[in-house]
Each structure stands twice: as structure tokens, then as C-alpha cells.
Amino acid sequence: MPLLTVFTPTYNRAYILPQCYESMKRQTCKDFVWLIVDDGSTDNTKELVESWLSQDNGFILRYVYQENKGMHGAHNLAYENIDTEINTCIDSDDYMPDDAVEKIINFWQTCDRDDGIYGFMALDAYTDGTVIGDELPENAGRVTSYDVYNKFGVKGDKKFILRTDLTKDNPYPIFEGEKYVNLATKYSLLDIDRKLLLLNEVVCIVEYLPDGSSMNMYKQYFRHPKGFAYSRKLCMTLPYAGFKFRFIQAAHYVSSCIIMKNKKWLFESPRKALTLLAAPAGFLWWLYISRKVGK
Numbered sequence: 632m633p634l635l636t637v638f639t640p641t642y643n644r645a646y647i648l649p650q651c652y653e654s655m656k657r658q659t660c661k662d663f664v665w666l667i668v669d670d671g672s673t674d675n676t677k678e679l680v681e682s683w684l685s686q687d688n689g690f691i692l693r694y695v696y697q698e699n700k701g702m703h704g705a706h707n708l709a710y711e712n713i714d715t716e717i718n719t720c721i722d723s724d725d726y727m728p729d730d731a732v733e734k735i736i737n738f739w740q741t742c743d744r745d746d747g748i749y750g751f752m753a754l755d756a757y758t759d760g761t762v763i764g765d766e767l768p769e770n771a772g773r774v775t776s777y778d779v780y781n782k783f784g785v786k787g788d789k790k791f792i793l794r795t796d797l798t799k800d801n802p803y804p805i806f807e808g809e810k811y812v813n814l815a816t817k818y819s820l821l822d823i824d825r826k827l828l829l830l831n832e833v834v835c836i837v838e839y840l841p842d843g844s845s846m847n848m849y850k851q852y853f854r855h856p857k858g859f860a861y862s863r864k865l866c867m868t869l870p871y872a873g874f875k876f877r878f879i880q881a882a883h884y885v886s887s888c889i890i891m892k893n894k895k896w897l898f899e900s901p902r903k904a905l906t907l908l909a910a911p912a913g914f915l916w917w918l919y920i921s922r923k924v925g926k
Contacts, residue, residue: 638667668709670702718795883916886916
């Protein structure tokens with residue numbers, strides 16, 4: 632059994648998915664599983680993957696399909712089908728440097744870890760090799776994702792490599808009519824009891840395409856207010872979070888409640904006094920987002 636599963640959620644990305652596939656074939660270490668999670672594609676994704684399944688790729692290739700449930704729903708299906716010790720997600724419009732799997736496996740096999748570690752963070756880079764945002768703090772030891780972004784002030788997307796036994800816990804909720812929940816909620820929950828290690832090596836090359844989630848976040852905000860509100864309520868209750876962080880989450884929660892016309896916004900908040908304090912900021916944020924998306 633390989634140590635690592637690389638899973639790729641995809642929805643109508645047959646036009647770009649071969650780029651990711653070719654990067655898997657180029658890996659210097661083939662001791663991994665590539666799991667393609669087809670989230671209801673209506674293009675020729677299935678036929679494309681079937682052509683790859685018929686080849687000797689040098690690694691294990693698996694394919695699973697479900698009706699479209701959104702990115703977080705695809706992650707739920709991935710975790711149900713992963714049986715390796717660790718896993719990481721490489722999006723369908725991204726790909727891996729040739730030595731990425733080798734770096735991931737070598738680090739995990741040699742790092743000082745125990746049950747208190749839920750995985751590690753590594754770097755994402757643009758296609759020109761420039762690290763996205765900041766590098767990770769050196770000699771930081773065991774940290775949480777909250778520490779990385781809030782205590783150390785690290786900016787930019789990073790790659791999470793996680794223990795599979797833990798990622799199977801707390802699946803993302805599915806809200807009827809919506810297809811987005813912030814994936815970081817899983818990391819936030821894992822932060823409560825466990826820590827991360829840090830690897831200052833690039834393991835993913837990222838392309839922010841026009842049809843991707845990152846480039847359409849303001850629209851996502853309006854399309855999926857229940858998913859956003861869920862994430863904000865959870866973040867308001869995190870025991871390790873500071874006041875500023877919780878206040879921002881409360882403001883975003885209010886904004887999402889305005890979007891979905893939830894009159895019980897204060898009653899349903901887990902931090903009522905904080906939410907009331909953040910209500911004016913939430914209203915202003917709703918106005919700002921409304922203008923950005925032309926509402």
C-alpha cells in the first residue's frame with residue numbers, strides 16, 4: 632500500500648486535467664495513489680480518465696464519480712475512498728513539480744511526529760516558480776494553521792498534507808441548493824487538539840483560472856450564504872482564536888445572514904454579544920460585496 636494519496640476534485644475540467652496527469656507521470660517517486668473525484672462533470676472527463684486507466688502509468692490511478700455537490704462535497708467523497716496514511720489535494724487546474732511526491736514522502740517518513748501531529752504544511756508556487764505569498768516560518772516547531780496565518784502573519788495559499796484517519800472525521804455539511812463550504816473549517820477543527828509541522832518546499836504549482844473558485848469568491852459569497860455562515864459560526868467558537876479573528880468572523884456571519892434573509896441571525900449565533908457588536912461592520916461588508924457583484 633502506498634503512503635500517499637493525491638486526490639483531485641474536478642468538474643468539467645477535461646480541457647486542463649491532462650496537465651495534472653502529465654505531472655503525475657513525471658513524478659520521481661511513483662509510490663502514491665492518484666484519486667480523481669469527478670463531481671458530476673458533463674464533459675468528456677470520464678472518457679478521458681478511462682483512457683488513462685487503460686495505460687501503465689507507473690502509479691495507482693483511481694476514479695470515483697458523484698452527482699455535483701461542489702468542492703467540499705467532492706472532498707467528502709475523496710476522504711471516503713482514501714486508504715493511505717496521508718493525503719493531499721491537488722486541484723484540477725494545478726499540477727505537481729516532478730519531485731513533489733518524493734519530498735512529501737521523505738519528509739513524512741523522517742519528521743519527528745506522533746499522534747499529536749495531524750499533518751504538515753508545504754508551499755504553493757506560481758507557474759514561474761515564485762512562492763505564493765510568504766514562505767513558512769523557519770524553526771517554528773509544532774504549530775496550528777491558525778498560528779501560521781495569524782501569529783506569524785503568513786500570506787498566500789499553502790498546501791496541506793494530512794493524516795487520513797483524521798480527515799475522515801467531521802465531513803463538510805451539505806446545504807440544499809448550495810455547493811460551497813470553506814475547506815479551512817476542517818483545519819480549524821483539527822487545530823483544536825493537534826498541531827502541524829512545516830516544510831518549506833514547493834509541492835504544488837497553482838494556476839488561478841477564470842472559472843476557478845478563487846477567482847469567483849465574491850460571487851460564491853452570494854451564492855452560498857448558508858455554507859459561509861456555517862464556517863463563520865464555527866470560527867467564532869474556536870477556543871484558541873483571538874478577539875480580532877472572532878470579530879471578523881462575526882461580521883461575515885452577519886453579512887451572510889443578510890444575504891439569506893435570516894431573521895434569526897442573533898438567536899442562532901454562538902456568540903451573541905460579539906455578533907451584536909459586529910453587526911454594523913457586517914452590514915457594511917454586505918454593502919461592499921453587493922457592489923462588487925452588482926447586486
